[in-house]
Amino acid sequence: MKFKKIVVVGGGVLGSQIAFQSAYCGYDVTVLIRKEDNGEEVMNKLNRLHDTYLETIKVMNTKVGKDENLWAKGIADLDSFSKATCISKTNKAMSNITIETDQAVALKGADLVIESITEIFDVKTALYKQIAPLMDEKTIVVTNSSTLLPSKLAKSTGRPEKFLALHFANNIWHNNIAEVMGHDKTDKKYFDEVVKFAESIRMIPLAAKEEKSGYLLNSMLVPFLLSAMDMVANGVSDPETIDKAWTLGTGAPAGPFQILDVVGLITAKNIVLQYQKVPNLFDPLLKKMMLPYNFDGMLKILNEYIDAGKLGKSTGEGFYKYKK
Numbered sequence: 071m072k073f074k075k076i077v078v079v080g081g082g083v084l085g086s087q088i089a090f091q092s093a094y095c096g097y098d099v100t101v102l103i104r105k106e107d108n109g110e111e112v113m114n115k116l117n118r119l120h121d122t123y124l125e126t127i128k129v130m131n132t133k134v135g136k137d138e139n140l141w142a143k144g145i146a147d148l149d150s151f152s153k154a155t156c157i158s159k160t161n162k163a164m165s166n167i168t169i170e171t172d173q174a175v176a177l178k179g180a181d182l183v184i185e186s187i188t189e190i191f192d193v194k195t196a197l198y199k200q201i202a203p204l205m206d207e208k209t210i211v212v213t214n215s216s217t218l219l220p221s222k223l224a225k226s227t228g229r230p231e232k233f234l235a236l237h238f239a240n241n242i243w244h245n246n247i248a249e250v251m252g253h254d255k256t257d258k259k260y261f262d263e264v265v266k267f268a269e270s271i272r273m274i275p276l277a278a279k280e281e282k283s284g285y286l287l288n289s290m291l292v293p294f295l296l297s298a299m300d301m302v303a304n305g306v307s308d309p310e311t312i313d314k315a316w317t318l319g320t321g322a323p324a325g326p327f328q329i330l331d332v333v334g335l336i337t338a339k340n341i342v343l344q345y346q347k348v349p350n351l352f353d354p355l356l357k358k359m360m361l362p363y364n365f366d367g368m369l370k371i372l373n374e375y376i377d378a379g380k381l382g383k384s385t386g387e388g389f390y391k392y393k394k
Contacts, residue, residue, distance in 0.1 A: 071208065073181040073267055077102055079197065081112030081169070083334050083384055084214060085186035087242050090119040091144060093166035094159050095271040100168045102176040109169045115384075116167060123160040123243060127153060144243035144272045177204045182267060184236065186214040189340040194218065195226040202228035210260050212236035216288045217344045219281045221253035230255040236264055237285050238273070240332055248273035249285045291329075292341060296363055298326030299342070303367025309389045331388035335381050339372045 078089040079102045086101070093099045103112055126142045129135045131153045141148050146156050170176040177183065183205065187197060194213065205211070210232045213223060224230035234252040239245040248268040252261045268275040276286055284292055298312050307315075313325025330338050346365040375381070375388060382388035 071181065071263060073263075073270075074098055075100070075180050075182075077176055077180040077183045079183060079185045079201075080187040081107065081109075081115065082186065082188075083115075083337075084238055084240060084242075085184075086112060086115040086119060087240070088184055088186060088214065088238055089167055090116055090123075090163055091242050091273075092271050093163040094123070094145075096159075097166065097271070099166055100170050100176045100180075102170055102173060105171045107171075109171070112169055116164065120160060120164055123163075124157065126243065127156045127160065130156075142243045142246075143274075144246035173201055174204050177201060177206075177209070179206060180209050182264075183209055183211045184214060185211065189215060189217060189337060189344060191218060191222070194223055198223065198226040198228070202226075205229075210263065212264060214238060216285065217283055217292070217341060219253070219283055220251060220256070221281055224253055224255060231257040232260050234261055234264060235285070236268065237287070239287060242273070246273050247276055247287070249276045249278060249287060251278040251281060251285055253281055292345065295326050295330060295333075295338070296342070296345065296368070299330075299338075299368040299371065300363050303364040303371060327389040331382040331390055331392075333382065334384060335372050335375050335388055339369065339376065342368050342372065 074097070076089075076092045076097045077100045078085050078092070081089070081101050081103045089099050089101045101112060103109060123145060126145060129140055130142060130146065130151065134140065136148075138148060146152070183201070185194065185197065187193060194215070198211070209229075211227050211229065212233070213220060213235050214237055215223070215235060216237055220233060220235045224233045227233045230253070234250065234256045237249040237251070239247050250261065250265055250268065252258075265275045265277065278285060282289060298309075298316075301307055301312055302309060309325075309327035313327050316322055316325040324332075342365060345363075379385065380387045380389075383390075383392050386392050
């Protein structure tokens with residue numbers, strides 16, 4: 071099946087990026103948000119992405135942009151770069167996107183629904199049960215969840231054979247990977263179609279052969295972020311010093327708290343809550359070598375920032391301050 075209409079449920083940090091990237095690649099995209107959500111705020115995110123793409127294209131067109139580290143592979147190929155084409159696609163992307171609050175209107179005729187809402191099991195399953203009777207028979211559903219297993223969510227969609235996970239990394243025009251994970255009832259035909267879709271929006275699909283909470287990227291990233299927050303929660307050091315230890319010691323471009331600001335502190339809180347419930351997070355040997363994570367301390371720190379409106383880079387301040 072050739073996809074034409076893509077529906078992204080949720081206009082948050084990643085939802086807006088997925089919508090814009092899909093529209094950039096020529097798809098008809100609808101962003102479905104709740105009636106109580108702020109459509110203007112979602113549009114502002116999309117407009118900022120429009121400007122970010124144009125700024126990125128400008129850098130890519132300079133000599134310094136020939137450095138592959140500065141090349142946004144979700145936008146263009148290093149060897150066949152046309153600045154005019156990329157600018158045209160960026161400008162056209164906005165006209166390919168519609169923001170909708172009516173579920174029935176948004177979902178009608180959808181080929182693919184990409185759910186990208188809060189990382190809370192009950193919220194996701196409640197959404198699936200609402201939209202299940204409104205979707206066409208042909209519609210494939212994927213979750214952008216970073217921790218929840220598709221097998222746990224599949225039943226609530228009403229179409230387990232057409233349901234799987236498609237998890238994107240943040241800043242998808244640069245970090246253009248998409249993790250694809252099915253479950254035991256996912257039909258391989260639909261798995262393959264989702265892989266082709268990921269390729270069509272300039273992502274590199276990374277298939278997981280077995281289900282695993284955290285998938286590929288977050289199985290490595292989340293313990294790293296938890297360890298950093300745990301040190302702050304236990305008074306070992308402060309975010310800036312910990313970030314310096316990582317960036318100066320490894321040559322990495324960003325430390326854990328800089329990454330957390332990009333991810334967003336609400337998402338970080340939901341991940342902490344999710345991992346707090348994971349039994350046997352460490353195997354017996356590791357438990358002897360280290361203390362359990364101080365989850366309560368992490369949540370206290372995150373709640374202080376969230377209550378103060380410091381939600382991360384998207385709001386101009388998190389662990390660090392940013393120019394809006």
